Amino acid sequence: MRKGYLEYCILLIINRKPVYVSDIINELKEARMIVVEGTLYPLLSRLKNNGILSYQWQESASGPPRKYYELTEKGRAFLAELENGWEELRAAVEHLKR
Amino acid sequence: MRKGYLEYCILLIINRKPVYVSDIINELKEARMIVVEGTLYPLLSRLKNNGILSYQWQESASGPPRKYYELTEKGRAFLAELENGWEELRAAVEHLKR
DNA sequence: AAATAGTACTTTGCAATGCAAGGTATTAGA
């Protein structure tokens, strides 16, 4: 399945509360989107380097420490843009379908 | 901005009636999607080579002849698949937004 | 009829996205 707008979906998830990669994959799975690690890590790194995300290391009771990501100020603004883009695409498809 | 699902939008347009590239660009413009020739021609060629589309040359009153594209049987089946994919993505985004 | 302008189709090269596959490092538990 073609994902497109994966970035948007991931930011929607992170926007709710800080999460690490496994959390993200599980939430996507609940929404019936299958995404793998090899897709997420580079994407998260890119967003972090662009100042959209920040992270904090956090201990785990059952394994190595985890990177918990959250949105920066800039990230919330960027999410709002993606929201617009999504609505525009949705409107376009609606328009073309009738 | 990344469009994703551009292929879907284009097949929606061609499904209504045979069109050539300029028609497609205009209809997309009406739906507020800006797409250029350099994107469309390779996409249409690919779809034609995959048996999704066929075309017929048609004279023009005001210039060189045009390639009018239409969906094949296989193309209509493929469009139905894309329809599913789109609905799945829409459902996923809905799910993640609440 | 020759030159010009306009329309239509095509190709090439690049950047971004997503995936598969394989690799490294830390921790818990036997």
Place this chain on the structure above:
DNA sequence: TCTAATACCTTGCATTGCAAAGTACTATTT
């Protein structure tokens, strides 16, 4: 101390979309 599990990271590839430049045909103007 060794093994299994968890977590993070990297490399190489296929696909998608765009910019830019190029080719070919038609109509119009001179």
